[in-house]
Amino acid sequence: MASNFSSVPILDYSLASDPARKPEFLAQLRHALINVGFLYLANPPVAREDIDAVIAYAPRLFDLPQNTKDRIRMANSEHFLGYSRLGAEITKGQTDQREQYDFATPYEARWKPGEPEYLRLWGPSQWPDEELLPGFKDTFLRYLAQTEKLSYEFIGLLAEAFGLPREIMRGFYETDGPTPHRAKVVKYPPLDDLASNQGVGPHFDGGFLTFLLQASPHPGLQVQNLSGQWIDAPPIPGTFVVNIGKALETVTQGLARATSHRVLSPPKGSTPRYSIPFFQNIAQRISVKDIQLEFPPEILQLKEKRGEVGTTDSVNYTEYGLLPTGQVNLIGRVKSHPDVAERHYPDLFKQFFPHGLPAQGSAY
Ligand SMILES: O=C(O)CCC(=O)C(=O)O
Numbered sequence: 001m002a003s004n005f006s007s008v009p010i011l012d013y014s015l016a017s018d019p020a021r022k023p024e025f026l027a028q029l030r031h032a033l034i035n036v037g038f039l040y041l042a043n044p045p046v047a048r049e050d051i052d053a054v055i056a057y058a059p060r061l062f063d064l065p066q067n068t069k070d071r072i073r074m075a076n077s078e079h080f081l082g083y084s085r086l087g088a089e090i091t092k093g094q095t096d097q098r099e100q101y102d103f104a105t106p107y108e109a110r111w112k113p114g115e116p117e118y119l120r121l122w123g124p125s126q127w128p129d130e131e132l133l134p135g136f137k138d139t140f141l142r143y144l145a146q147t148e149k150l151s152y153e154f155i156g157l158l159a160e161a162f163g164l165p166r167e168i169m170r171g172f173y174e175t176d177g178p179t180p181h182r183a184k185v186v187k188y189p190p191l192d193d194l195a196s197n198q199g200v201g202p203h204f205d206g207g208f209l210t211f212l213l214q215a216s217p218h219p220g221l222q223v224q225n226l227s228g229q230w231i232d233a234p235p236i237p238g239t240f241v242v243n244i245g246k247a248l249e250t251v252t253q254g255l256a257r258a259t260s261h262r263v264l265s266p267p268k269g270s271t272p273r274y275s276i277p278f279f280q281n282i283a284q285r286i287s288v289k290d291i292q293l294e295f296p297p298e299i300l301q302l303k304e305k306r307g308e309v310g311t312t313d314s315v316n317y318t319e320y321g322l323l324p325t326g327q328v329n330l331i332g333r334v335k336s337h338p339d340v341a342e343r344h345y346p347d348l349f350k351q352f353f354p355h356g357l358p359a360q361g362s363a364y
């Protein structure tokens with residue numbers, strides 16, 4: 001019988017460090033990974049004062065004068081890092097109604113001519129001037145470092161929940177150098193003057209795990225269940241929303257589900273919604289088919305019990321079976337930010353946009 005879900009489960013991270021209650025946590029985690037693909041994580045090991053501080057900074061980032069935001073626009077960056085104006089991003093061919101900054105964990109650009117083009121994707125972030133937003137960069141980096149650490153601890157717990165050794169996933173990210181991760185600070189304006197209510201259109205996340213901080217009390221995030229219905233995932237203070245990306249779904253042979261999700265714009269007259277997603281990545285040169293995980297048969301059976309996953313409204317990621325992760329990432333960025341691609345990756349731009357820049361979808 002197909003299992004389905006009508007709400008997103010809440011897991012308490014403090015159980016994971018209590019030996020007596022860890023089995024309970026792992027059982028809940030296994031259920032959430034296999035049957036839902038989303039969960040709330042209460043009591044995450046990220047300092048509350050840093051969480052509160054990044055939440056407080058979010059509106060201030062967008063209240064900066066337009067010309068100072070544009071100075072660090074994404075189009076400047078071959079790493080697709082920086083500021084994107086409202087309406088600059090495309091999901092599934094439609095314009096998203098959100099304004100955002102993309103930042104990454106610290107990373108020195110390493111690409112050299114002759115190496116694969118996708119290695120150019122990662123490099124330093126563009127930060128707002130310190131005088132304009134004192135303390136933001138340091139606070140955000142501290143937040144990123146803690147969230148990154150949590151993401152690796154969580155991958156260890158995921159392995160345990162699936163009956164594997166805790167360290168088995170390391171091969172995906174411990175390679176010749178650090179694996180960079182991306183985060184965004186996002187503002188969804190209310191519907192008043194928008195062309196549509198697509199805050200962000202239906203999609204899967206690409207990488208391993210996403211840790212989403214809902215940074216204002218607005219609902220709007222929705223998750224698609226197995227029969228295609230949209231289920232609300234409203235903010236719960238003090239939690240992260242954790243979900244699975246397509247790379248992790250692929251390496252776990254579909255045990256951990258990547259679940260389609262979207263954000264609807266806040267209603268007319270409302271204040272803006274803010275959110276801060278962190279996207280855990282894996283090493284760029286690795287193809288997900290390079291490492292085969294052997295799951296115990298009784299775990300694989302749990303997937304059969306789930307039944308067929310119904311249709312989703314999201315784009316798919318069939319490339320993961322074929323290409324290095326870095327190339328899959330780069331293609332995703334090109335499709336989402338064609339104007340940045342046109343400037344820095346002209347060949348890929350022509351391949352995906354043979355008729356030129358779409359009417360919408362220009363970061364600048
Ligand atoms: O803003 C949110 O709540 C979700 C954003 C999201 O799904 C994404 O950026 O991938």
Ligand SMILES: [Fe+2]
Nearest residue numbers: 203204205261
């Ligand atoms: Fe997402």
